[in-house]
Amino acid sequence: MDLDWLKDFVALAEQKTFSRAAEARSVTQPAFSRRIRALEDWVGTPLFARGAQGATLTPAGAHFQPAAHELMRSLERARCDTRAVGAQDTATLSIAATHALSFTFFPKWVRQVMQSRPLGTLNLISDSMEACEQIMLSGEVHFLLCHFHQDAPTRFKADRFQSVRVGDDLLIPLCAPSAEGTGMWSLPGSLADPVPYLAYSQASGLGRILASCQNGEPIHLATRFTSHLAATLTTMAREGHGAAWLPQTVATDDLARGSLVRAGPEQFDVSIEIRLFRSLECRNHAADELWNYLSET
Numbered sequence: 551m552d553l554d555w556l557k558d559f560v561a562l563a564e565q566k567t568f569s570r571a572a573e574a575r576s577v578t579q580p581a582f583s584r585r586i587r588a589l590e591d592w593v594g595t596p597l598f599a600r601g602a603q604g605a606t607l608t609p610a611g612a613h614f615q616p617a618a619h620e621l622m623r624s625l626e627r628a629r630c631d632t633r634a635v636g637a638q639d640t641a642t643l644s645i646a647a648t649h650a651l652s653f654t655f656f657p658k659w660v661r662q663v664m665q666s667r668p669l670g671t672l673n674l675i676s677d678s679m680e681a682c683e684q685i686m687l688s689g690e691v692h693f694l695l696c697h698f699h700q701d702a703p704t705r706f707k708a709d710r711f712q713s714v715r716v717g718d719d720l721l722i723p724l725c726a727p728s729a730e731g732t733g734m735w736s737l738p739g740s741l742a743d744p745v746p747y748l749a750y751s752q753a754s755g756l757g758r759i760l761a762s763c764q765n766g767e768p769i770h771l772a773t774r775f776t777s778h779l780a781a782t783l784t785t786m787a788r789e790g791h792g793a794a795w796l797p798q799t800v801a802t803d804d805l806a807r808g809s810l811v812r813a814g815p816e817q818f819d820v821s822i823e824i825r826l827f828r829s830l831e832c833r834n835h836a837a838d839e840l841w842n843y844l845s846e847t
Contacts, residue, residue: 553625555589556618557688558582559597563615567604570752574680623831626689630832643836644673646685647695648755650780652676654799655717655824656695667843670836678778679755686711686829692837696755697797698825702762706827714844717824721756724801725793725813735793737814739770745813746792747771754778760795763820784810795820 558575565571572582590597597611607615647656652674663669675685679696683705686694697719706713725733739745750757774792777783783794784801793813804810828841
């Protein structure tokens with residue numbers, strides 16, 4: 551049995567459709583379907599019921615689900631423990647970070663930390679929030695740096711992961727300026743004239759946060775473009791394709807130059823945290839030292 555089959559099983563049980571699960575696992579849908587079928591052949595019974603509405607666990611699949619989670623955790627613990635033994639003489643820290651924070655917040659934050667405490671060798675993996683979550687759950691990194699909002703769900707259970715706030719950010723609706731210097735569009739828009747919207751894709755943690763927080767005044771949007779990269783949405787907004795909620799850490803220079811302006815008043819802003827998550831199952835001496843320092847400051 552391939553470990554990827556278990557990861558595929560967990561992804562499909564969570565996403566409930568083959569297309570979304572395949573996207574989350576970064577494989578094509580045909581390849582994903584073949585791997586699910588291979589797992590079912592190995593188990594010897596169907597684990598999912600396929601239908602027009604997606605895939606649901608069969609009774610056998612529901613029975614297998616906790617065992618799959620436990621198998622993955624056991625393998626991850628064994629791999630992390632073995633790596634820790636092999637890396638006792640090194641001080642390598644592996645950190646996953648979302649794209650938006652990798653290019654803006656992370657370099658400055660690391661420099662500030664290193665002024666007080668040496669970190670040794672760093673290994674940074676930059677990806678979407680969905681991919682970073684999977685990397686973290688697989689025990690491949692010690693830490694995950696990401697945006698966080700208490701109303702937006704994460705896949706990190708408190709008994710396996712700790713977190714600490716290391717910064718703050720703000721999601722601001724922005725767009726290109728008009729000839730008069732004001733925004734080309736203005737929230738909340740209307741049914742007759744919705745604001746063209748540059749949206750985050752399902753893989754984006756920022757998209758997950760926005761979906762959880764926009765429950766106040768009705769906003770009229772017409773999606774024109776999607777991407778999991780805040781940098782791509784920034785460029786599209788700058789070129790006049792629509793409005794996007796962009797992190798202040800990403801858009802600071804554009805705001806200063808006037809190449810981006812507000813597309814709505816402050817009531818449409820979303821305050822968010824920058825948090826560092828830590829796995830209790832993947833750790834070494836360097837990771838423990840960094841965590842102790844951050845917990846005390």
